[in-house]
Amino acid sequence: MTDAAVLAARSQAESSAPPLLEARHLSKRYHFGKRLLPGSGKIVHAVDDVSLAVFPGETLGLVGESGCGKSTLGRCLTRLYEISEGELLFEGREIGHVGARQLKPYRRKVQMIFQDPSGSLNPRRRVADILAQPLRVHGIRPRAEIDDRLRELMDLVGLPPGYLDRYPHEFSGGQRQRIGIARALAMEPQLIVADEPVSALDVSVQAQIVNLFADLRDQLALTYVFIAHDLAVVRQVSTRIAVMYLGSIVELGSTDTVYGRPAHPYTEALLSAIPEPHARQQCERIVLQGDLPSPISPPPGCRFHTRCPFADDRCRTERPLLRPLDDGRSVACHYPRTEVSRTAGT
Amino acid sequence: MALTILQRLFQMLFVMFGISVLAFLIFFATPGADPAARIAGRNASPETVAAVRANFGLDRPLPIQYGLMMKRLFVTRDLTSFVNRGQRVIPQVLDAAPITLCLVVGAAFFWLVGGVVLGLLAAALRDSFIDKASMAIALVGVSIPAFWLGEVLNLVSQSRFHDTWLFAWVPALGYKPFWSDPWMWFKTLLIPWISLATLYIGLYGRVLRANLVEAYQEDFIRTARAKGLSPGRVLIKHALRTSLIPFITLFGLDFGALVGGQALLTEVVFGLNGIGRLTYQSLQTLDLPVILATVIYASFFVVMANALVDVVYVLIDPRVRGS
Amino acid sequence: MIPPVANPDPTDPILRVGGLTVSFATDRDPVTAIRDVSFDVNPGEILSIVGESGSGKTVSLLSILGLTDPRTTTTSGSVIFKGKRILELPDREMRRIRGREIALISQDPMTALTPVYTIGMQIAEQIRAHQSISRRGARKRAVELLGEVGLPNPSEMVDRFPHQLSGGMRQRAVIAMALSCNPALLVADEPTTALDVTVQAQVLDLLRRLRKDFGSSIILITHDMGVVGEMADRVLVMYAGRVVESGTAEQIFDDPWHPYTWGLLASIPPLRGPRPERLASISGTPPTPANLPPGCAFAPRCRFRFEPCSNPPPRYKDDGHTALCFIPPEDRPRLRATVLGGERSAA
């Protein structure tokens, strides 16, 4: 049952261990609009046939423009959303379509962290209650040990234990994000899916949280799926990168490979669009024209062809599949940039 | 946009159908009560009850009963009252309808215009005397029942001070048709309008003020001011238009309540022979056909008013227009 | 105090802000959101104001434009635009400057346009507020402007409502509106913060082109050092309502003086080269205007603070480069090396 796409999804993983979490041909569609009359409703193809493997100990970065389906994919991976199609395997076991009871152990092992933690922190409860609740509900620790565990959690995320008695609104954005992280850690998860965890924070605070993620990974042997639209932040934390465009993964490989020599024209354009403080006088920049097409009626063929400077007739009709290249990464493009430049060079 | 409006009108028909079915079921299919006996009125002879049963087809299945009823309400219009010895119901209702329509539409006009003016003034002159006065008007308005205010106005304008210059123009109670004497029509309705509108003017002014003050926090107001527009233009063109949306929603709700409740009592107080008064009288004699007809007609009023509100929505807010 | 200039020289700064201080009346005590902000904007120049959220960037702009709420705001200091003191102007005259000579581009294109009018109407409205031109003429000009900012199909777009456009297109419409009266000064409050990098690149390109084609001066507010590096001629770094450092872009990037600027530059993860194990972050969080520490506002988060920092810091000046800090010039290179060193040695 391991077809080409599933193999491509494992590209450039450092560990040879089996994947911790694996999505195979996963799709997620939203229906909206009036559905009384047939054909009048609209369907958003938010995630479209994505295969992705997450290996133990790695940080998989998920990047792409807003609306490309990063959050949707993240929520499907944690089973916060129902999956429309495809399989989801955790430690080799299928969990994509099982019921709530069989899902319970998985819910503990996989936690999600959101961009704005205040939305998920009950404003009327003290931090101690917020953190203790999962411990009690899941019976993770005996009652007597809960207090110690709370202190330990606060220590892990770098907050003084005295803050346990405060309410969420008394904290700054960065501190609230630390509490959100502490709550996820309370469940002793193996995998954390973090959806834009630093996007709402100021640069100086953002760096603190990025460092915290790295520290926790080393201390607790965590695995992350790190979703962000800021490519510099993702590069800092990730070992592998998946680039999404309009619901599909267009490039997947180790961070250094993808950032060093992007193979997909979209990745290349995305990277070249970032203004850089350190290298002032930018060289040539690829400015993508136009906007993201609507995921309600995605373009035929390669989804990127409407904005791609290199598109030809084949791109307009035939959809490229994610396939491994010689250098180990995978790319969904008929004419990967690395191959083009190589043939051009000889 | 035309499609959206058409869609809304279609929905309206659907809702009206639902209401007529519901009203019919309440009157004719309540378990444990014989509709024929109720239609025939109190102390009716067995012959009358039998005649009613045959007349309304009450021995036939419910859907057919419903069909017959609707036919007599809307097509042949020959529904008759048994309590009032064969009086035709529909002409009565049709005579009463324009009076109620004039009363509620006029009152709605006053309270909308009054509410907008008061809200604009209160928002433009925030924390001023007018702002505080509007608060007082709102409080008084919501705490006084309209019929009570009507009685007081009657007392003042009809008897106590009728002979002073202030109220000498007030005509006697009752309704004068618009076509025969427009000025008289206006004069007879002015005080009923005011007593109904007072209920809402202050409240609507406050609601609008709150929405306007909120709108002034919006980015687009800052943009409008940064464009160098005059404060008046910013208020009217940019803040008011977007603030009217909740205002209109509220109107849709209150208009229904007005037709169903306050207008009824106001008609009784001012001796206007509208639907409200008709319902009031037929309730006293338990004249079931009339009650059914007035309930259905009055609910159509409300449904149409709400459809109108939705059409207005489409006109003021492009976001609700289908793409 | 700077005396008003009668006949401005074309090379004189078009905007001079001196000692601008703004405080707000709140439920409790009044808070001072910005304190003693001074800067000049030269013709054709892009001046960038950077700082974290809450540092007073937006408030400075709004008070220059006279858009703060006079009921709750007290403003002092001087703002001289083309030789005219504009803080003291009556509202009627200020309105003639707003939108015509100084135009605003605000942060969030999703909310900056009135939702119930077409973008064409909103652009024409601004033109007609300042020029006597027919309705049709204004509309034609709106179509031209939309074309100039690179919106496809401008004659069709002009009749679209804001919700029918994507974020990038809306921001272009906002820019077209700001340009409609050929303003001498464009103030852009985080014009690309709400946009994706690819769209941000388009908008920044557009702003650069405008500067070149029309010679407008631009005040560009941002919190993104990358945008500053790419766009700015001169930079103002704000922290807790004060300008802590200012200078040319070269001075700020190559030889920053203030520890806050050092931290700001070091906390951005690099896009190429070796990845540091840890980012050099600034500990703590910025203060709010209601509880500013005495003395240097940055001191509690500054790893180089020493005794004098509990007093108001002096402003060092040299060749247009200024910094509000006690660290003597000769110590700067050594101290800054420890910031960079922490980053490098871990890598």
Ligand SMILES: Nc1ncnc2c1ncn2[C@@H]1O[C@H](COP(=O)(O)OP(=O)(O)O)[C@@H](O)[C@H]1O
């Ligand atoms: N609940 C929803 N109903 C309908 N469409 C949705 C819903 N949530 C997201 N979408 C659409 O799905 C697409 C992907 O959204 P999302 O996963 O949030 O993207 P990202 O996180 O990359 O910004 C977008 O086009 C968005 O408009």
Ligand SMILES: Nc1ncnc2c1ncn2[C@@H]1O[C@H](COP(=O)(O)OP(=O)(O)O)[C@@H](O)[C@H]1O
């Ligand atoms: N109308 C106001 N009333 C009270 N405080 C305000 C008001 N506007 C802004 N502030 C305060 O002034 C400070 C600076 O705000 P702002 O200029 O918006 O920051 P920035 O644009 O740099 O993010 C903030 O702390 C904010 O809370």
Ligand SMILES: [Mg+2]
């Ligand atoms: Mg998202």
Ligand SMILES: [Mg+2]
């Ligand atoms: Mg701001």
